[in-house]
Amino acid sequence: MPVQNAKLSPLRYPGSKAILTNYISSVLEENYLTDCTIVEPYAGSAVVSLALLESLVAEKAILVERDPLVYSFWQSVFNHTYLLIEKIYNLPITIDTWNAFQIYRKCDNISSHTVVDLGLAGLFYNRTNFSGILKAGPLGGHNQSSQYKIDCRFNKHNIISQIERLSKFKNRVEVFFGDAMEFLKQNKKNFLKGNFFLYADPPYYLKGKSLYRYWYEHKEHKALAKFLLSSNCNWLVSYDDHAEIRKMYSNEISLIPVYFDYSLTSPRRERELLISNLALPPIAFCHENLQPITTA
Structure with a gap:
């Protein structure tokens, strides 16, 4: 098939x-x-x-x-869909956000912050880092001096559409940390x-x-x-x-x-x-x- x-x-x-x-x-x-x-x-x-x-x-x-950021993203997609979408819609895709979100990237568990905030950070770093590697640096570099900037792979419309599409599976998916x-x-x-x-x-x-x-x-x-x-x-x-x-x-x-x-x-x-x-x-x-x- x-x-x-x-x-x-x-x-x-x-x-x-x-x-x-x-x-x-x-x-x-x-x-x-x-x-x-x-x-x-x-x-x-x-x-x-x-x-x-x-x-x-x-x-x-x-x-x-x-990984608490990846787990939290999937948990948010299926169980907090529209809160996640709202946060994505309002999120500035900038190097300032990249720096501010370091507090989430340092987390080793899921109890320090809300699951949606951790999930949003996971998505953000995945879409703004080199090759989607969460531990990597930002696209465009810290000075944003290269041709491709930090937001070049963060198409909010497409990402939100994907999340809405996946949310329809919520009763068929279980996510464990x-x-x-x-x-x-x-x-x-x-x-x-x-x-x-x-x-x-x-x-x-x-x-x-x-x-x-x-x-x-x-x-x-x-x-x-x-x-x-x-x-x-x-x-x-x-x-x-x-x-x-x-x-x-x-x-x-x-x-x-x-x-x-x-x-x-x-x-x-x-x-x-x-x-x-x-x-x-x-x-x-x-x-x-x-x-x-x-x-x-």
Whole structure:
């Protein structure tokens, strides 16, 4: 079933998995998992879950996010929609706002400020920082002396339209704040009781520390692999193609290396891995920027 994902998520992420949505839809169909509840323990842009919800491939979605700004954004989208929209409408997209919002960027929890203020800050930094990286600097630099200014990717009309579109899923989405591994361990038995599909897109193994505010060390990547490989739930994980990741999942028969075409600073091609305990169909015409690697 073709999945429409264009401009669905208001959040920008390096290595966006939007190009995977059609393929994951085919994985669900191949394994008789349509109408499932999709669980994303590393929600980020949540574009895969949102696209599958909108196309009715998935019935419900569970989003888990450790970053308080990203969690608060999604919580605000689905549960405080019009207050968030009002704040976006009235928000000055300036370097002064960027500096003033530092108080939110320093938060490590969700109890210090209102969820909408934290969510607004998460959206603001995502749309005004280099490549959508929350820990990065502002587009245009602190002096705003470059060609592209801080507001060049903050189209309020488009963002508000996206939020209104997504708010229609509010009764089909649950959002949780916390550590992905803790959530998975606590709910391991629940995943076996219903029609669940776990899609994990953890921080990159090699560049995670430079891209995300919350990243994994080697032992944490290994703990995720141990959990997945010992679990009987239906799962698929996407990773940067690294020898250590291949080693962790060496006993998993469904491993497909693919090329992703996407841009951080300039268009380039990256190798990534799709790994699953499900039967993975061939990658064919799912997206023009997703290509199989014939020799792993």
